[in-house]
Amino acid sequence: ISLFCNVPIEAVIEEKDVDHSIYEVPLMLQRERCDDLVCRILHLDVPTAKMAHWQEIIRKLIAPQHRVRVGVVGKYIGLQDAYKSVYEAIIHGGIGNDCGVEIVQVDAEEIEKDGAESKLNGLGGICVPGGFGERGIEGKIKAAKFAREHKIPYLGLCLGMQIGTIEFARNVLKLDKAHSTEFDPETPHPVIALLDAQKKVTKKGGTMRLGAQPCQLTVGSQAGKLYGSFVVNERHRHRYEFNNAYREKFEKAGFILSGTSPDGKLVEVIELKDHPFYLASQFHPEFLSKPHQPHPLFKGFIAAAHQHIHHKPL
Numbered sequence: 497i498s499l500f501c502n503v504p505i506e507a508v509i510e511e512k513d514v515d516h517s518i519y520e521v522p523l524m525l526q527r528e529r530c531d532d533l534v535c536r537i538l539h540l541d542v543p544t545a546k547m548a549h550w551q552e553i554i555r556k557l558i559a560p561q562h563r564v565r566v567g568v569v570g571k572y573i574g575l576q577d578a579y580k581s582v583y584e585a586i587i588h589g590g591i592g593n594d595c596g597v598e599i600v601q602v603d604a605e606e607i608e609k610d611g612a613e614s615k616l617n618g619l620g621g622i623c624v625p626g627g628f629g630e631r632g633i634e635g636k637i638k639a640a641k642f643a644r645e646h647k648i649p650y651l652g653l654c655l656g657m658q659i660g661t662i663e664f665a666r667n668v669l670k671l672d673k674a675h676s677t678e679f680d681p682e683t684p685h686p687v688i689a690l691l692d693a694q695k696k697v698t699k700k701g702g703t704m705r706l707g708a709q710p711c712q713l714t715v716g717s718q719a720g721k722l723y724g725s726f727v728v729n730e731r732h733r734h735r736y737e738f739n740n741a742y743r744e745k746f747e748k749a750g751f752i753l754s755g756t757s758p759d760g761k762l763v764e765v766i767e768l769k770d771h772p773f774y775l776a777s778q779f780h781p782e783f784l785s786k787p788h789q790p791h792p793l794f795k796g797f798i799a800a801a802h803q804h805i806h807h808k809p810l
């Protein structure tokens with residue numbers, strides 16, 4: 497390669513396929529002295545990178561001290577790249593707990609046909625990620641109900657928060673046919689509805705609530721404890737929100753609105769009072785997770801999932 501490509505032999509980098517995870521690639525490139533080569537070419541006088549922390553991440557991926565199975569309930573399960581950020585964030589949560597995670601992909605439509613227990617029984621935790629459209633919605637609602645009733649850790653993301661809200665309204669508050677106006681514009685109980693700013697929008701392109709937005713967390717809430725902070729910025733991509741007309745009814749029944757916009761008008765995080773871990777956010781925490789810095793919500797979710805199965809904390 498050096499001879500026929502007119503490249504110095506020390507600049508020929510062997511980049512083999514790694515055995516376990518793409519996160520092994522930086523260590524492989526360092527072994528090939530790729531970092532030294534780049535620094536020399538760019539005339540950068542920097543010390544050799546210390547990779548002990550990264551090596552520990554790989555160790556936790558390959559030989560974790562603990563293991564757990566969690567389910568991701570979605571409608572795009574058959575598509576390889578769908579929910580990729582969610583899967584990676586779950587793996588990061590495992591790294592943060594020295595816990596290997598087996599992700600069980602569950603088609604929401606299969607739950608509609610076969611019931612929740614046949615698909616979800618034995619899992620340490622259940623995650624319902626974001627999505628659009630009516631297909632699979634009832635299966636996701638059944639998954640949230642199964643998690644709530646069986647005290648299984650539940651993490652809802654964007655639509656997953658709305659699903660948890662609808663399920664609670666129907667089965668705890670007994671609001672028959674409660675729904676989101678996205679899926680049923682004529683619902684008698686629109687517990688999820690359009691943002692006020694969206695109601696007169698006719699051209700939908702580029703009009704969602706997008707990007708990083710501040711969120712105020714309640715002191716003493718599970719979310720606040722996981723973050724270790726009470727003001728956070730998280731990424732959003734949605735049009736529909738918790739309907740404030742139902743706030744008092746939900747809160748009286750033990751449905752905790754633990755995170756809101758700074759003005760208190762928009763519900764951002766929900767929790768359940770008598771549940772070991774039932775937490776859902778209107779935002780997308782998966783987009784801020786990293787292998788060396790797992791997102792607090794995913795780290796907490798995996799810890800709760802392990803405790804649910806093994807009956808002891810990590």
